Amino acid sequence: MKVLKFGGTSVANSENILKVESIIKNQYSNKIVVVVSALQGVTDSLIKAAEQASNNDDSYPTIIKTIEEKHLKLVKELIPILEQSAWLSFVKKHFNDIEELCNGIFVLGEFTDRIKDKITSYGEFLSSNIIAARLKFEKLDAAWMNSADQIVTNNNFTNVKVDFEATEKNVKKYFEENQHQITVAPGFIAKDQAGNTTTLGRGGSDYTASIFASIVNAEELQIWTDVSGMMTADPRLSTNAKPIAEISYQEAMELSHFGAKVLYPPTIQPVMVKNINLRIKNTFDPEASGTLVSHTIKISGDEEEQVAVGISNMSNIILLTLEGSGMVGIPGISAKLFQCFSHEKINVVLITQSSSEHSITIAINEKDTFNAENAINSSFEDDLKLKRISPIKIESGLSIVALVGENMKNRSGVSAKMFGCLGNNGINIRAIAQGSSERNISIVISEKDIKKAVNVLHEEFFESEIKQVHLYICGTGNVGSKLIQQIYNQNKYLQENLLINLRIAGVSNSRKMAFADQGISQNDLNKKLENGEQASIKKFAEETISRNLRNSVFVDVTANAEVPEIYETVLKRSINIIACNKIAASSDFEKYKSLKNIAKNHSCKFFFETNVGAGLPIIGTINDLIRSGDKITSIQAVLSGTLNFVFNNYDGSKPFSEVVAQAQKEGFTEPDPRLDLAGTDVARKILILAREAGYPLQFDEIENIKFLPDDCMQGSVEDFYNAMIQYEDHFKKILDEAKKDGKILKYVAEFKDGKAKVGLQHIAPESDLYHLYGKDNIVILKTLRYSEQPLVVKGAGAGAEVTASGVFADIVRSV
Incomplete structure (x- = not known):
């Protein structure tokens, strides 16, 4: 004998009941007990009607009428027309009883647990009778059995305890006297010793089926529902949730106790005692294997994969x-x-x-x-x-x-492993x-972290193949646009080789910002931004935090001073920050140190490799040296691709202003070139390198030897270019002084003995700085280990492509 239980969605309407009928016919060679729930939503509606009646709300008859119509429609669709009259009368009679009960509740203004059990019992009672009648009209050897006459409980209404001894006696007697091939029974309902109707709790139809299966020593208990078995996680929270093929009774009990709603927790005990297999199946996909719940489960060869179910x-x-x-x-x-x-x-x-x-x-x-x-x-x-x-x-x-x-x-x-992945995503554990x-x-x-936590754990324990990373990119200018393009172009490689999938979950420019938890596709990016909401740095950060997606990374590819103001807030939510913007790392030392400590304390990354040298591995190299116990003794560097380009191309054959204009046209300078030519940018870079080398330097401690006349610093960018034309002799003189000694001009940053300075220098041919062309940067590091022969990092130090690639590398390192 097998016991099959069908839930509310499985018997929601005539179409679904015909699917149930087909499943029953396919197993007709066995004796079958079919336990059914109320039609979907009926129990809740009955409770609602009774509650409205108890609250003196006279609209309760409307709810009852709606439920009645649902059952009458079912009879008309399932029962042959010549036989409908009796069954329509059967339905109407019982809904008259329901209305009479609610009328009494309305008069008394009281909805007791005893009355609640009585009213809610009608759902299963009606659905099981109609289904039994349908099977009989299909010429199947089917009979209806009233579960309430078989299952005996105490009188602790809505929270009863089953008297298994009396129940077993009743059930065995029934099946000894009734030998039908199919027995249809309502789930959920029972009676106490005095004959009062009781119920087995919400989800109690599963329990009913399990009690019957245990008593008749069923070959198997099948729970038919609307999902293909138990899942590795709630599919409403994790789109990557997978069906569980096999699971032990104890594991199923734990999962159901803590919210896996596919199985009512008390269901497991009766069949577990008798070692009866329980199989969870999908009414709407009966060929799917579902989940087998038994005493033992198969262990695959992959031990790591089987740690959790x-x-x-x-x-x-x-x-x-x-x-x-x-x-x-x-x-x-x-x-x-x-x-x-x-x-x-x-x-x-x-x-x-x-x-x-x-x-x-x-x-x-x-x-x-x-x-x-x-x-x-x-x-x-x-x-x-x-x-x-x-x-x-x-x-x-x-x-x-x-x-x-x-x-x-x-x-x-x-x-x-569990606490580590949660901590790395800023999920605080309260108990x-x-x-x-x-x-x-x-x-x-916290409730707000539930989706994130489930996905983080699911990814860690069940998705060894690909890690989902959510990017929030602030800035879509030269570097930002190149970065976005690189991400789209390279993502397939990352998935196949590094098991990382980068999703652009948010993007903002100076005008608009847009978000999409499932990622913004390459084709939709521009349209999303055009139709996005008005940009706001603060709101962009708030949205990044409130969406609370796992493995989130905030990417700042702006030069905006407002953006670093939100770094602290973002880091405190354990969101990684990748900054091309060098304002934060070159701000007050205490602020810089604080951000680094916050990142450390909240188990997240604060990377800013592209602050110096675009995509060159300069900061990373210094970090590696320090971590391995070395000490930086001096730094000599050309750190401005802009200034290097300018002085490589300024040979006196054309005005200095034209060379600067060419650099700006080719995208090497800031919109206002004075930020580069005044040495401020280079001073920030050497400051960052000194700090990363372990020296608590402040910006105002850096000596800046300026070569631009003060007049060039006044007014607009146009005024700046006009002033440069007027001071061409000044620039020519600087060039000639270097030439007469057989040297060239380089804008050099130096750090030694705890002090830093930046300015133009005359570089001789034998210097490592001499053969530096185009927009290249060079950093010469002397350390305790590299004391005689310095460590040199050299390469392109400006340009949107290389800077974007440096940001990209930081993103990948951070995850």
């Missing part, structure tokens, strides 16, 4: 913390606490207690907050008055996430519980 989550949780010195070493405190919860019928979901016994924290459902607080205050009234115990601490807006798997037992590093069975690690986190 699934992630479940439960929302609307609160934490109650009872603490105080009066709890230490006092026997019975915990018992007293749980006793007051038991008295109020409050289910404790999770418990954690400090080893000092100074505090105990309990997670319960949010709806029980008021009763729980009152019960604790009442039970511990004397302790609270004498201040032996502090007032109860309540934290709301929380969720539980549980990682479940038999193979977590005795496997070192599982907890570290932790792990049983001695070691098959479940449960954590309490």
Whole structure:
């Protein structure tokens, strides 16, 4: 014999019931018990009607009428027309009973648990009768059995306990006397010893089926629903959730207890005791294998893949913390606490207690907050008055996430892996519980982090192939546009070779900004920006944070002084920052150091390699030297691709102003070239290098030997070019002085003995700085290890392509 249970979605309408009929016919060679739920949404509607009646809301008959019409329509579509009259009358009679019950509730203004059980029982009663009738009219050997006559419970209405001894006696007797091929029974409903209708709780139809399967020693219990088995995570939260092929009873129980709604938790116990396989199947995809729940599961050769079987989550949780010195070493405190919860019928979901016994924290459902607080205050009234115990601490807006798997037992590093990936994504854990069975690690986190946490854990434990990274790019100018293009061009390579998928989840220019959690495609980028909302640095950062996506990276490819102002806020949410913008790293030393420390303390990255030398590995090289125990003793460098281009091309054959204009035209300068020519940019770069080398230098400590006349610094960019024309003799003189000694001009940054300076220098042919062409940069590092022969980093130090590639490299390094 097999027991098949069909849920509310499986019997939602006549079309679905015909699918159920087909499934039953395919298994007709076996004796079958078919347990069915109420039509989808009916139980909720019945409760709503009764609640409205108890609240003196006279609109409840409308709800009842709507449910009645749904059942009448079902009869007309499933029962032959000549046989419909009796069944239409059957439906109408019972809805008259329902309305009479609600009328009584309306008059009394009271909706008791006993009446609730009575009213909600009608859903399964009606659906099972109609389905049984349909099977009979299909000439199948089918009979209807009233589960309420078989399952006996106590009279603790809405929260009953099954009397298994009496129930087993009834069920065995029924099947001894009735030998039909198909037995159709309503789920969910039962009776107490006095004959009053009771129910087995929401989801109780699964439990009904399991009770029957256990008593008749069924070959298999099948739970037919609208999904293809249990999933590795809630598919509404994780689009990458996968069906679980096989799972143990204990694992299934853990997952269902912590929110895997495909299976009602009490369902497992009866079949587990009898070692009966439970299979979860999809009514709408019956060929899918579904999930097999049994005593043993197959272990694949890939040990790492089998560490966990699934992630479940439960929302609307609160934490109650009872603490105080009066709890230490006092026997019975915990018992007293749980006793007051038991008295109020409050289910404790999770418990954690400090080893000092100074505090105990309990997670319960949010709806029980008021009763729980009152019960604790009442039970511990004397302790609270004498201040032996502090007032109860309540934290709301929380969720539980549980990682479940038999193979977590005795496997070192599982907890570290779990907490590490959550911490790296800025998810704060409020409470932790792990049983001695070691098959479940449960954590309490903020409700707003639930989707992120589930996806982070799913990626870490079930998606070894590709890591999803969400980019928020601020700036779409020369460098930003090149970066975006490189990301689109290279993403396939990253997926195939580095197992990384970069999604541009947000982008902003100076006018507009746009977001898309699933990523903005290359074809949609311009349109998205055009139709986006008005750009705001603050709002862009807030949106990045509020979307709360895993593996988020904030990319600043602007020169805007406002953007670094939000770095601290972003880093504190454990979001990596990649900065082409050099303002933050060259700001006040304490600010610079603070940002580095915040990144460290919040387990995220703050990378700014392109602050110096575009895509050249200068900062990374210095970091490696310092980390390996070396010490930088001096730095000599040409750090401005703009200035190097200008002085490489200024030979006196054309005015200095024309060479600068050429550099600007080719994209080597800032929009205002004075930012480059005044040496400010180079001073910032040497400052950053000195700081990364471990020296607490401030910007105003750098000596800046300027070569531009003061008049050139006044007015607009146009005024600047006019002034340069007037001072051509000045520039020619500087050039000639270098030439007469057989030297060339280079704008050099130097750091030595804790001091830094920048300015034009005459460079002799034997210098490493002499053979530096175009927009190239060079950095010459002397260290304790590289004292005689310095370490030299040389290459293109300007240009949108190379700078974008440096930012790109930082992004990849950060994840």
